[in-house]
Amino acid sequence: MRYQNATAYRFLAPYLLIFSVFWVWPIISSFLISFQATRTVPWRWAPTFNWGRLIGDPAFFNALKNTLLILVIQVPVMISLAIVMAVLLNSPLLKARGLYRFAFFAPVVVGEVAYSAVFRLMFNLNFGIINKLLNSVGLPSIDWFSNVTPAMALIMIAVTWRWAGYNAIILLAGLQSIPDDVYEAATLDRVSKVKQFFYITLPLLKPIIVFCAVLSIIGTMQLFTEPFLITERGGPGGGTETLGLLLYRQGFRSLNFGYASAVAYTMAGLAIAITLVQLWLTKEPK
Amino acid sequence: MAAVTLSNVVKRFGVYEIIHGANIDIADGEFVVFVGPSGCGKSTLLRMVAGLEDISGGEIAIGGKVMNDVEAAERGIAMVFQSYALYPHMTVEQNLSFGLRMNGNPKADTERRVKRAAEILCIDELMQRRPKQLSGGQRQRVAIGRAIVREPQVFLFDEPLSNLDAELRVQMRVEISRLHKELGVTMIYVTHDQTEAMTLADRIVVLKAGNVEQIGAPLDLYDDPANRFVAGFIGSPKMNFLAAKVVETGDGAATIELVNHAGARFKKPLQTTPPAVGADVVLGVRPEHFFDAGQGDCDISVKADVAEHLGSVSYVYADAGDTELIIEREASRHRASGDHLVVSIKAGKALLFDTKGARIR
Numbered sequence: 001m002r003y004q005n006a007t008a009y010r011f012l013a014p015y016l017l018i019f020s021v022f023w024v025w026p027i028i029s030s031f032l033i034s035f036q037a038t039r040t041v042p043w044r045w046a047p048t049f050n051w052g053r054l055i056g057d058p059a060f061f062n063a064l065k066n067t068l069l070i071l072v073i074q075v076p077v078m079i080s081l082a083i084v085m086a087v088l089l090n091s092p093l094l095k096a097r098g099l100y101r102f103a104f105f106a107p108v109v110v111g112e113v114a115y116s117a118v119f120r121l122m123f124n125l126n127f128g129i130i131n132k133l134l135n136s137v138g139l140p141s142i143d144w145f146s147n148v149t150p151a152m153a154l155i156m157i158a159v160t161w162r163w164a165g166y167n168a169i170i171l172l173a174g175l176q177s178i179p180d181d182v183y184e185a186a187t188l189d190r191v192s193k194v195k196q197f198f199y200i201t202l203p204l205l206k207p208i209i210v211f212c213a214v215l216s217i218i219g220t221m222q223l224f225t226e227p228f229l230i231t232e233r234g235g236p237g238g239g240t241e242t243l244g245l246l247l248y249r250q251g252f253r254s255l256n257f258g259y260a261s262a263v264a265y266t267m268a269g270l271a272i273a274i275t276l277v278q279l280w281l282t283k284e285p286k
Numbered sequence: 287m288a289a290v291t292l293s294n295v296v297k298r299f300g301v302y303e304i305i306h307g308a309n310i311d312i313a314d315g316e317f318v319v320f321v322g323p324s325g326c327g328k329s330t331l332l333r334m335v336a337g338l339e340d341i342s343g344g345e346i347a348i349g350g351k352v353m354n355d356v357e358a359a360e361r362g363i364a365m366v367f368q369s370y371a372l373y374p375h376m377t378v379e380q381n382l383s384f385g386l387r388m389n390g391n392p393k394a395d396t397e398r399r400v401k402r403a404a405e406i407l408c409i410d411e412l413m414q415r416r417p418k419q420l421s422g423g424q425r426q427r428v429a430i431g432r433a434i435v436r437e438p439q440v441f442l443f444d445e446p447l448s449n450l451d452a453e454l455r456v457q458m459r460v461e462i463s464r465l466h467k468e469l470g471v472t473m474i475y476v477t478h479d480q481t482e483a484m485t486l487a488d489r490i491v492v493l494k495a496g497n498v499e500q501i502g503a504p505l506d507l508y509d510d511p512a513n514r515f516v517a518g519f520i521g522s523p524k525m526n527f528l529a530a531k532v533v534e535t536g537d538g539a540a541t542i543e544l545v546n547h548a549g550a551r552f553k554k555p556l557q558t559t560p561p562a563v564g565a566d567v568v569l570g571v572r573p574e575h576f577f578d579a580g581q582g583d584c585d586i587s588v589k590a591d592v593a594e595h596l597g598s599v600s601y602v603y604a605d606a607g608d609t610e611l612i613i614e615r616e617a618s619r620h621r622a623s624g625d626h627l628v629v630s631i632k633a634g635k636a637l638l639f640d641t642k643g644a645r646i647r
Binding site: 179181182184185186187188189190191192195199200203204206 | 336338358359360363364365367368369371372373374375384385388389432436
């Protein structure tokens with residue numbers, strides 16, 4: 001038995017080696033680095049240096065505020081939109097369902113740089129199609145990139161566009177697992193379609209919604225691409241800087257790896273905490 | 287309570303016609319069972335009555351009112367599904383009351399109806415459980431309870447016992463029968479199990495490939511089937527069919543000779559014109575209608591293959607040349623493989639069919 005185990009571990013060894021070097025060790029190493037002052041040569045052990053700075057750093061709290069704001073507004077909007085899209089995709093009345101499914105999923109496949117560039121063009125103050133549309137209905141142009149509120153809105157719109165379809169596909173799988181005869185029973189119980197949605201579909205879809213929400217929370221806590229590429233590194237004036245961007249700025253532009261590690265652990269801790277709270281709130285009774 | 291009438295009901299899925307003009311009259315308070323093999327259209331027909339499937343042609347009336355364009359919810363029916371279709375996130379009590387609550391039924395009346403259903407089905411103790419915490423039989427009771435609280439004009443059952451084990455199936459069969467007596471409501475029940483059909487029904491509708499083959503009381507179908515399909519489908523073990531030939535006619539009777547049993551012939555009185563001499567026919571004999579040698583109108587010798595001893599009776603599976611016969615014997619507990627057995631057929635107990643399956647009376 002022991003010999004068999006040894007053989008199994010020998011087969012697993014290449015994977016375990018790579019996993020340890022490129023996964024486990026960086027996790028441990030970054031945790032240790034977060035307790036070191038890394039702007040000096042050589043780095044020195046200073047347990048409170050980065051964590052102490054974090055507590056009093058206005059840039060950190062600005063990034064935290066922006067990240068949580070996006071989380072609180074964008075995630076519920078996106079999940080709600082994804083549910084509506086999934087229900088529409090699941091409708092027997094819909095023709096060419098495969099085409100819509102592909103179209104909804106396509107944004108995930110599009111390259112981040114390409115999609116960010118297109119968004120920048122679409123929301124351009126002078127020639128972007130969005131402002132043209134606003135003007136056509138009598139609304140003034142919005143300078144999406146120079147003011148904080150429109151810039152935040154733009155980030156949320158972009159993230160929603162990119163991920164709503166992805167979540168809709170996951171939710172669609174959940175919808176399709178609800179048996180038709182449950183709806184037929186409700187129809188015979190004279191329950192309207194709207195009430196069926198709120199009293200049958202949503203409760204039965206809850207585990208999938210929670211799953212999508214957890215994925216979205218983790219994704220939002222790490223949000224980087226959109227504020228980096230669309231609003232040009234968290235502009236205007238750090239108005240859209242997220243924790244992910246702060247980490248990048250500290251780690252790879254200021255080469256302050258200690259502080260960046262502390263930020264990284266804070267992000268992970270917050271994602272875990274929020275997810276646990278959510279799982280607890282949506283726990284099924286035994 | 288209400289009568290249900292199906293007049294020339296047709297169902298098409300695209301270009302494929304599934305139900306070919308069904309005509310069925312179900313009296314108020316009657317228990318009717320639709321029975322037939324898989325794919326015969328019995329569930330489709332039930333779903334058309336329920337309003338869950340559109341009607342491609344003909345009319346369905348409930349309580350004298352044509353229901354073709356009436357929504358399922360407004361037809362005054364309740365349905366028990368094969369899979370139970372309980373709401374998995376609700377307790378038993380919530381499952382029972384859901385429809386009434388959603389329609390603004392007075393709380394006191396809802397509670398009264400739920401309590402009554404729970405008492406009828408003995409599920410009072412389960413009210414706070416969820417479906418996943420119930421056994422198959424308990425789920426089935428809840429599904430029936432959900433139908434009862436609606437106080438419908440017509441109950442529809444779509445193979446409700448097929449997911450239960452044999453013992454529970456017998457128990458639930460008795461309970462459904464008792465429920466029908468207690469409520470006195472029209473019930474339409476779909477099954478592929480002819481035993482369920484025989485034990486539950488006031489009348490059975492036998493379906494095959496979208497056609498109604500015969501409608502009648504269980505024993506009428508058993509004793510006097512309209513064709514070979516009904517004769518073979520109703521009865522367990524099924525009727526035996528033997529190849530035969532008409533060798534002589536006259537005096538309102540035909541002399542029949544069994545093809546694979548030289549010399550085995552008997553005179554069969556007929557009410558209609560007999561087939562021509564030399565015509566191929568099929569003789570139908572139920573397993574219990576084989577008698578001891580010399581006691582019938584003609585004897586045949588067969589070789590016992592396998593015997594199933596059920597206690598009160600035994601079924602001998604015997605090789606009869608062209609076909610395997612199932613013979614019911616009361617005193618053959620020691621019958622073994624390879625034994626030769628001589629059994630007798632009585633003309634009055636044998637049924638005659640032409641080669642297309644139509645009954646020759």
